[in-house]
Amino acid sequence: MATIAPVSNAVSVRPGLLEGLRRSLAIATKRNRRFWFSLSLLTLLIAFSLFGPYVFDKTDPKRLIGGLYDSPSAEAWLGTDNFGRDVFTQLMFGTRTSLTIGVIAGLIAILIGVVIGTTAGYHGGRIEESLMAFTNIVITIPSIVILILLSIALTTRSVVTMGLIIGVTSWPWTARAVRAQTSSLRTREHVDIARISGAGAASLILREILPYMLSYIVMAFVLQLSSGILQEAALAMLGLGPSNAISLGIMLHWALLWESVRTGAWWAFIPPTVLLTLIAFSLLLLQSSADEIFNPRLRRK
Amino acid sequence: MILKNVHAHYETDHGPVVRAVDDVSLSVADGEVLGIVGESGCGKSTLASVISLTARPPLHVTAGEMVLDGEKITLTDQARIPQDWHGRKVSLLPQRAMNSLNPTARVSDFVVDVMRAHDPTILPKEAIEQALERLEQLSLPSRVLESYPHQLSGGMRQRVVAIVSTLLNPSTLIADEPTSALDVSSQKELVLLLQALLERGFIKRIIYITHDLPMLSNIADRIAVMYAGEIVEIDTTKSMIDSPRHPYAQTLIGSTLDPDPRVREHRIKGIKGAPPDLRKPPSGCRFHPRCPYIMDICSQESPPLVGTETNFCACWWVQKQTDATTFAKVQA
């Protein structure tokens, strides 16, 4: 499980929001090679999972093309798995599933986290205390345990439900970070002005607070995405992956169960391992370099 | 103490450097308190970093010398400044004293570290005894030594910082807006403490940097007015308050000190415009875009220094006035 670093005090984007975001990105990223590297790597991975099957004309991950752990060959570039299915094809579809679940989980986590975080940070007082108490409790109870309990309760698990339950258990980090940002933004002049002119809480949060931490939320999403993908892989390795699809974690599950490591069938476990690592690495690098761009204090002088 | 031709700039990520201090020269006599005043962004805190030898990147000192008690150092190379100058020759009483003490160390631990940095043979016990003695002499409670910073009130914390920064009897103390975060009574106590330090001879002189003119007029012997990285006028406190000569000094002092609104109205029309962008300061006199007495020459050539080293003014208009007076005198 990747430990999610609390998002640090990023500088908020100035008004004229998208333009401002675009411009600061354009200036700052010129010198940040890590940012471009991670972004390209990620794009490559996404393209591989989305277009790969058509480019390589390998569109059926379930087709049996050989026996147990056939070595890589001209037909099966990365050999076959324990059922005799093509590892390379599975890899493309597995990456797609993992990314999809990650995106669903990330979006849900961000949605819940932002709602709870802004509500707590904006209102303060009792509301803030109770919401944050709730958040802290959810943080301390290990989410994998909740996920296991939920997964065994669900007899069939689709890609969407997997994304859903992972999102529902992983929002607290975002909620905390967003709350901290909101309470510091709350006292800004432009928020006061809007408040005096009679804007309601919801519209204040939407118009005067959220736009100022857009960069922040984007970074939080990247973290949630990465943790969602890893949570799915962990569950799948335990045997609790989506029942209607192939994912990188499920590939590892079968590889471990069918002794691929001990029999030296490296093609069954190294490729999904490498892909998971690349996804996690590119996302973490993207987040940390974006953090440096938005938060100049981390930049070395 | 003499400071000669100090230049310092900030490096920025993109584009030109910010020339925050430009050719500043000063002298401070023994027992004197020199005040430096100016709007925020005029370079006074930068000057404080440079004089207190605490300039760190992105701030770079590009020229300047300091002569102190007969010894001379070049300010440009941090590494070549002798270690014992830090805290012993010059010492900084910083802005935001609230955060200037390590939050997880007792004051006494810090005292020991400071003393031992200059005399490794001193025992912790002796260091603390010396600090206790100092506290007693200045009638501060001895228990502050055993406290953590969070256990002290803001005013007390600032006084403790002042004590620690003068523990090594530095010959010059640079106070950089030390009272900005304090309430009025704590401000007064700090000023009294600084005066006591000076009277008892623990320190020889103070350079007091602030934007708070009323406060400065109570403690300073002379006042220097800074504008856009330069000193535009230096004079004794009394003449500065009563009859500032530089147009900027007039505006600044008029807007902050004069109790009578009619006089204020008469003297200034507020300072129009904003301080200049120090990445590309205006040509000639840096104040000319905002000056009510602007003449042709002001935007073309740097103004001359009128007066002596300890009491001068840099302004074309003032020079013209002086010339006229002199001319009138000669005529008479």
Place this chain on the structure above:
Amino acid sequence: MSKFQRYLVNKLLWFILAFCIALVLNFLLPRLIPGNPVDTIVAQMSAGGGVSGPALEKLYNSYIAEFGLDQPLWKQFLIYLGNLSRGDLGTSFAQSPARVQRLVSEALPWTIALMLPAILVGWIVGNTLGALAGYKGGWLDRIVFPTSLFVSSIPYYCLAIILLYLFAVEFDIAPTGGGYGYDKSPSLTIPFIIDVLRHYWLPFLAQATIFIGGQAVGMRAMSIYELDADYVRFARGLGVSDNRITAYIFRNAMLPQVTGLALSIGGLVSGGLISEIVFSYPGIGTLLFKAIRTSDYPVIQGITLVVMVGVLTANFIVDIAYGFIDPRIRAKASGES
């Protein structure tokens, strides 16, 4: 009540509250299953053809009775609490009539012996590296930072798989799995202990390495942040030695890292459980893996409960330790005004 006592009481209340919520979740979530788990398991057994007829019915009835599944929910909860208070986690479905608490307590020492040292070593080494990289900068930072960032981004189980393949299969210098050799039986003899250590170092390395990376990245950021602090500038201005200033920075940057440790224990433990599967290490991760394969609900629930309680307790201990090392909490506020 002093600030410190208030802190302790507050943390204790939190612990108790989280504990209760954990109990309720552990009870409630598996009961969200439509029908009841016994139906499922019995259906699977009869499909497998192992058990049939009256034997099956007898089994079914005994399970229903044990969990009180024919009772209303609140009664089931009381039965559950009653069983727990006696330390009874129920009977395993798959290894009937083995008691769950016996299976868990056999596996738990292996897991603790693996995780605790790995977390401690990882924390200490990681923070030292991170502080050095942050403070010294230069070549050290250029090596430590990207390496740590990369290592910390590797999922635990991925590193475990790669290490296992490299060391056990390619180089053949470590066993391919297990906590001890198949030919040995557990005993307190020197050869057995050596054998255990031979199986130990690789899982340990996998667990510690990633944690080192994560801690180093965090500590580096904290140190760079502290370097800018006003107290550092003041101490420098007074000529305090670099060594002493580094000590201040380390101490102050470390405090948030302790809090961070409390919050990351959950992730560490779950990562560790999955790594156990890779190494077939005889801890509760592997037990969980088997239980899930055989739909052994009592064992799964027993393990989730133990993990929750373990993580909450570890959290609580770290929080208390934090109270002791942060003077802002420990030192009583003096009456100074």
